Amino acid sequence: MSLNQQVIKVGLLGMGTVGRGTYRMLTDNAEYIARRIGAKVEIKKILVRDTTKDRGIQVDPAILTSSIDEILNDPDINIVIEVMGGVDLALDYMRRALKNGQNVVTANKDVMALHSKELFDLALTNNCNILFGASVAGAIPIIRTLRKSLASDRVESISGIINGTTNYILTKMTNEGADFNEVLKEAQAKGYAEADPTADVEGHDAARKIAILASVAFNTHVTADDVYVEGITKISAEDIAYVKELGYIIKLLGIAKFRPEGIEVRVHPTLVPQKHLMASVGGVFNAVFVKGSATGDMMFYGQGAGELPTASAVVADIMDISGDILRNVPKITGCVNYTDKPVLPIGESESRFYIKILIDDKPGVLASIAMVFGNEGVSLATVIQQDAKKPTDDTTELIFITHTAREKHLQNVLHCIKQLSGVKDIASMIRVER
Numbered sequence: 001m002s003l004n005q006q007v008i009k010v011g012l013l014g015m016g017t018v019g020r021g022t023y024r025m026l027t028d029n030a031e032y033i034a035r036r037i038g039a040k041v042e043i044k045k046i047l048v049r050d051t052t053k054d055r056g057i058q059v060d061p062a063i064l065t066s067s068i069d070e071i072l073n074d075p076d077i078n079i080v081i082e083v084m085g086g087v088d089l090a091l092d093y094m095r096r097a098l099k100n101g102q103n104v105v106t107a108n109k110d111v112m113a114l115h116s117k118e119l120f121d122l123a124l125t126n127n128c129n130i131l132f133g134a135s136v137a138g139a140i141p142i143i144r145t146l147r148k149s150l151a152s153d154r155v156e157s158i159s160g161i162i163n164g165t166t167n168y169i170l171t172k173m174t175n176e177g178a179d180f181n182e183v184l185k186e187a188q189a190k191g192y193a194e195a196d197p198t199a200d201v202e203g204h205d206a207a208r209k210i211a212i213l214a215s216v217a218f219n220t221h222v223t224a225d226d227v228y229v230e231g232i233t234k235i236s237a238e239d240i241a242y243v244k245e246l247g248y249i250i251k252l253l254g255i256a257k258f259r260p261e262g263i264e265v266r267v268h269p270t271l272v273p274q275k276h277l278m279a280s281v282g283g284v285f286n287a288v289f290v291k292g293s294a295t296g297d298m299m300f301y302g303q304g305a306g307e308l309p310t311a312s313a314v315v316a317d318i319m320d321i322s323g324d325i326l327r328n329v330p331k332i333t334g335c336v337n338y339t340d341k342p343v344l345p346i347g348e349s350e351s352r353f354y355i356k357i358l359i360d361d362k363p364g365v366l367a368s369i370a371m372v373f374g375n376e377g378v379s380l381a382t383v384i385q386q387d388a389k390k391p392t393d394d395t396t397e398l399i400f401i402t403h404t405a406r407e408k409h410l411q412n413v414l415h416c417i418k419q420l421s422g423v424k425d426i427a428s429m430i431r432v433e434r
Ligand SMILES: NC(=O)c1ccc[n+]([C@@H]2O[C@H](COP(=O)([O-])OP(=O)(O)OC[C@H]3O[C@@H](n4cnc5c(N)ncnc54)[C@H](OP(=O)(O)O)[C@@H]3O)[C@@H](O)[C@H]2O)c1
Pocket: 013, 014, 015, 016, 017, 018, 019, 047, 048, 049, 050, 051, 053, 066, 082, 083, 084, 085, 086, 089, 107, 108, 109, 110, 134, 135, 138, 304, 305, 306, 307, 310
């Protein structure tokens, strides 16, 4: 039999946004895909809840099913594509597929950010594979790049704009001086934000993605529960305008850094210099910035979600696994032989800090605050007294930007400053990246 007569049979779990895109790409590009991998990819069954629903696309009704057993009990199905979402059921189906020796392709960040270790081990034990390129940053091939192209290098840090909703909101707030709640409502009306936006605006979605990226980049296991998270709900239009004048823009970043004693992994609003490449990533776009010890700085930019962008990553993973099946090579997830590295508590992380403090407009307060920074060994790069913007006649604002300091020292500084006479409020504290 020639290669082109061979058939790889796949079962699709879910026919929503990503499932429809995957179906479209596998059917519209069928010939192209067959030529590239040397075999035809055939969708044998599609699992949905409701087989009668209009899906806005022509699908042979005979391949739709609401019974998972028709896919997991079919020995002809080589690859199970999980694009249904959720955690418990999706995890159960992926476990069962791997135990059957069926390969898995998934776009599910919620499962991969919590259970990847178990799934990799299952794949290894059962000589099959699990790939998850679509689980982070949609069309951007960052997971494959970390697993393959950068396999020889030691990644020092990885940071990214990996949530389109919050990037859309912050971009609008920056460009139009608008308020968070106003922009959130507009984003919901346009379909860029969910009716319940909590996972996005509180940073949990980005936390899942940075956990996955940190695990692959540093060949360890980081879960979403290990990630320190702060969302964007407390960022004001005023903060944005202030930092703009200082040459910065605020972005919600997922950040993971390798340090010999452990890994820093966090999500929070971050001041990024306006001249940094990440500052130009606007709207719903995503970008991931990688620093490798041999490769140096690299940035990957593109669409982080959507039907076809996400499906492109799913289909690339299907083609990868198909190639392995056809060549009969042992399946390697690229995520084995890991060593567990500790995740550092947030107090041990290192950063620069932007701090805005409201004080009584009287002599001596600035000097006493500066002394507290000195006592904790946190050195100051910038000090600005905003007399032109006094909130009231007897109140003035001080802006500090520190040099790199350990978070626990900065927290001590803030704690002591709050007790000083003449200090009214610590109005903001935002971490700064170069
Ligand atoms: N949307 C994106 O841009 C994007 C980007 C990256 C990653 N992802 C991830 O991709 C996955 C899918 O997202 P999506 O946006 O495509 O979801 P979606 O539009 O809600 O589609 C989910 C599909 O799964 C089916 N399904 C759900 N629960 C089921 C169950 N218990 N039994 C049978 N079928 C079930 C649904 O069937 P019915 O149609 O019959 O209800 C539907 O077809 C998620 O893990 C998501 O995080 C999505």
